[in-house]
Amino acid sequence: MSEADRRRPEHSIAIAGGGIIGMSIAWRLARGGWAVTVYERAALGHEASWAGAGMLSPGGEIDTASPLAPLAIESRRLYPAFVRELEETLGSPIDYQECGGLDLAYSPAELDALKDRAKRQSDLGIASKPVAAGQVSTFWPRVRTDKLAGARFYPGDAIVNPRDVMSALAAACRARAVSVVESCSVCRARISPNEVAVETAHGAQNHSALVIAAGAWSNSISVSGTDPLPPVEPAKGHLIGYQQPQQTCNTIVRHGHIYILQRANGLMIAGSSVERVGFDRDIQPEIIHSLAERAGFLFPHLRDTTPSEGWIGFRPASETLHMGMWGSPRLYLAYGHYRNGILLAPVTAERVSAAINANLGMR
Ligand SMILES: Cc1cc2nc3c(=O)[nH]c(=O)nc-3n(C[C@H](O)[C@H](O)[C@H](O)COP(=O)(O)OP(=O)(O)OC[C@H]3O[C@@H](n4cnc5c(N)ncnc54)[C@H](O)[C@@H]3O)c2cc1C
Structure with a gap:
């Protein structure tokens, strides 16, 4: 897909959920040139991403070899640059220690x-x-x-104030022309080979792909045309x-x-x-x-x-942390972060955007 195509609304990437995971992915994709629409059921960042303590703590959380261990370590490594770039966009400091x-x-x-x-x-x-x-x-x-x-x-x-991160992500997404639609649940998605029809509380819209990042509510979205969603x-x-x-x-x-x-x-x-x-x-x-x-x-x-x-x-x-394609190049999951979603936001954004770029023809 050409750069001009990527920016057309009908090729945009839809994201269901405006918590730290959905907004980090939106920012990453927008920086890569995609048109992005975030649908948020209520207000941005008012659920787990508001409540989290903000420990960035492989030392406190990881003590056995598991798929989570390298991701947590990688995301901790990415955090200083993640915060620095957000601070530059926001123009004010994030409480990151x-x-x-x-x-x-x-x-x-x-x-x-x-x-x-x-x-x-x-x-x-x-x-x-x-x-x-x-x-x-x-x-x-x-x-x-x-x-x-x-x-x-x-x-x-380390620690970070997730509420600062959410404010910064909202500003950074605005600066990249991400369309954020609050008070708008994603109800259903129909996956077909060339697009995904996203039905929201305010109507239907076709997109190139959908990312489900609705945290503990991710299963409430009914998806047809591909494998059933894993539980959360x-x-x-x-x-x-x-x-x-x-x-x-x-x-x-x-x-x-x-x-x-x-x-x-x-x-x-x-x-x-x-x-x-x-x-x-x-x-x-x-x-x-x-x-x-x-x-x-x-x-x-x-x-x-x-x-x-x-x-x-x-x-x-959820039993497994999901961050990648699910059954179709039109559908991506980013949920199940349990106790570590604040820590894992940078690595999730990288992995999910890389999968979308690889599958939908962007490098
Ligand atoms: C008490 C507590 C302490 C924690 N401490 C830490 C910590 O120290 N370190 C750490 O790394 N993690 C911590 N966590 C975990 C971390 O907060 C979560 O893993 C992370 O916030 C998950 O982010 P998310 O974006 O997936 O979910 P959320 O922040 O819950 O965002 C999901 C969003 O999706 C929206 N939504 C729901 N349904 C729909 C729909 N159908 N359509 C559109 N939008 C929808 C919701 O309104 C919500 O805004 C803690 C969590 C809790 C509760």
Whole structure:
């Protein structure tokens, strides 16, 4: 397809879903010269991509060889340039901190488990180093050191504020003339050899290809003319936030299933929980309470403080992470990122746009 053809609306690529995944793909495709239309059921970036804590943390998330491991490591490598380019477009900074992550062990058994894990991670290319219990109070003065057996530091872990990334992606897509249609669900798609007919709440439109990036809702789109869509379901998670002086927590701090990090604006975030309860949006006080207790264990001064915020989001959980063609060169999936969609946005955008370029004749 010629460059002029690519820019014609009837050859445009449709994207269902305006979260971090859909918008990162839209930006990448638009930079490559495609006309792109994003259909968003509600408002851009108001679901999981608003809720996410924003850890970019192969050290915290990956400890076995799996298809996810190289993707997570690759996406972490892409992040500095991803943020830099977005900042240049936006003209203002994104809260992105190459702060590292600290895993704490409060018993010899926990310390042994950290060492074993670090060995497996080192084989995958994830570096960490031991930190003696006595050093923790020097560098992390607010962290509980009572009964601390030791810790492990992951220098490659980082954090980003996903809400900053979403604002920047919206601006970057606007600058590349991406058409963003909010309050407009994609309901159905009919795949045929030369095009895809996309039916939305506001009418039908033909496109060259459709990317389904509707997070935990991706299965709600009915697709005909190719293989059925693989399942995805919501894994609800709660987070809490405390407004604290800056530098109260200058890295990610983790113990077991709890993590704490601090945004540049001072908001200290503690998470998280996992509930399989469908799309129930209620905030459960007992889960907020349990997160606050665990945060107060790691940072004892938080015991005297009530969280200033609590929120939930729906992680898109599926057996396999999908980022590529599905059954036809007219259909691409980009969902199932579960706990790591903020981290995986750059690599997903690269893979999906490369597949579209390869299949639809663009280099
Ligand atoms: C509590 C919590 C903590 C997390 N922490 C981290 C973290 O620290 N690091 C990390 O990497 N990841 C984290 N995640 C995961 C991450 O937030 C998700 O994996 C990521 O945001 C998924 O992005 P997405 O664009 O696929 O989905 P979403 O952001 O949910 O976007 C999907 C969009 O599609 C729209 N949509 C739905 N149906 C349709 C339709 N039919 N037509 C058009 N649009 C539709 C929705 O309105 C929504 O805007 C966390 C998630 C949660 C909930």
